[in-house]
Amino acid sequence: MSDESRPTPAQTSVAAVIPAAGRGVRLGPGAPKALRALNGTPMLIHAVRALAASRRVSLVIVVAPPDGAAEVKSLLDAHALPERTDFLVVPGGESRQESVRLGLEALPPQYGIVLVHDAARPLVPVDTVDAVIEAVRDGAPAVVPALPLADTVKEVAPAAEAGAPEPVVATPERSRLRAVQTPQGFDRATLVRAHESVTDNVTDDASMVEQLGLPVVAVPGHEEAFKVTRPLDLVLAEAVLARRRLNDGF
Numbered sequence: 001m002s003d004e005s006r007p008t009p010a011q012t013s014v015a016a017v018i019p020a021a022g023r024g025v026r027l028g029p030g031a032p033k034a035l036r037a038l039n040g041t042p043m044l045i046h047a048v049r050a051l052a053a054s055r056r057v058s059l060v061i062v063v064a065p066p067d068g069a070a071e072v073k074s075l076l077d078a079h080a081l082p083e084r085t086d087f088l089v090v091p092g093g094e095s096r097q098e099s100v101r102l103g104l105e106a107l108p109p110q111y112g113i114v115l116v117h118d119a120a121r122p123l124v125p126v127d128t129v130d131a132v133i134e135a136v137r138d139g140a141p142a143v144v145p146a147l148p149l150a151d152t153v154k155e156v157a158p159a160a161e162a163g164a165p166e167p168v169v170a171t172p173e174r175s176r177l178r179a180v181q182t183p184q185g186f187d188r189a190t191l192v193r194a195h196e197s198v199t200d201n202v203t204d205d206a207s208m209v210e211q212l213g214l215p216v217v218a219v220p221g222h223e224e225a226f227k228v229t230r231p232l233d234l235v236l237a238e239a240v241l242a243r244r245r246l247n248d249g250f
């Protein structure tokens, strides 16, 4: 690679935005989901540590519940985090999409690569984080970690009336489908453009890049990067942590 085509340090500096402003309605009543404990430690702290475990991530921006930024700052201060990583906390918005945008607005200019990672995926292994970063560094404007599906997926039409069975209209070929996780990784300019241009409600950031007509690629995800969404997911997360403690010998 010639000196001219070699990316500059600014182009390859990596920041992570962690949207953590959701209420966690599907998890049931209680504190905002990101602040609920897993093995005695808030889910958000697990997620922050998971991203900061990558030596390539030098800034983590946490997007806190709209009225919870001070509490989240105190939480970060109260827990051991890597010294090489900087942390910022900003208040979030009404939707995940808005929270990510608010996190992006706080991003200092020197970061050329941005990861967006759900606080609700607290156990993502560092190898998955690094694989996403590597693919962006290799030139992909948008990268998602993804896993093949175990279930067959059906497309349904609306039910005739509330509570009635939903008509099945199609069965997409399963081998071509993937369940996508986070962190999703982006060339910064691409992600900023996507958030400026796409106004539809979407469920992930990569789909906004798809709407721009730009390529998105998938790298292997990890089973432990699952999203804590419903009560049973908390049981699974505690079990994964217990297995890690056993493997670590304490």
Ligand SMILES: Nc1ccn([C@@H]2O[C@H](COP(=O)(O)OP(=O)(O)OP(=O)(O)O)[C@@H](O)[C@H]2O)c(=O)n1
Residues within 6 Å of the ligand: 018, 019, 020, 021, 022, 023, 024, 025, 026, 027, 033, 034, 063, 092, 093, 094, 095, 096, 097, 099, 100, 117, 118, 119, 120, 121, 227, 228, 229
């Ligand atoms: N207004 C919102 C909504 C969601 N999120 C974040 O986006 C991630 C994925 O969202 P999800 O798992 O759906 O979390 P909740 O919105 O909290 O869950 P629910 O839909 O059950 O209320 C979470 O880390 C959540 O905190 C956010 O930052 N701001």
Ligand SMILES: C[C@](O)(CO)[C@H](O)COP(=O)(O)O
Residues within 6 Å of the ligand: 096, 118, 179, 180, 181, 182, 203, 204, 205, 227
């Ligand atoms: C971004 C995401 O985690 C990818 O699978 C997912 O779409 C978030 O969905 P949620 O309903 O906001 O949890």
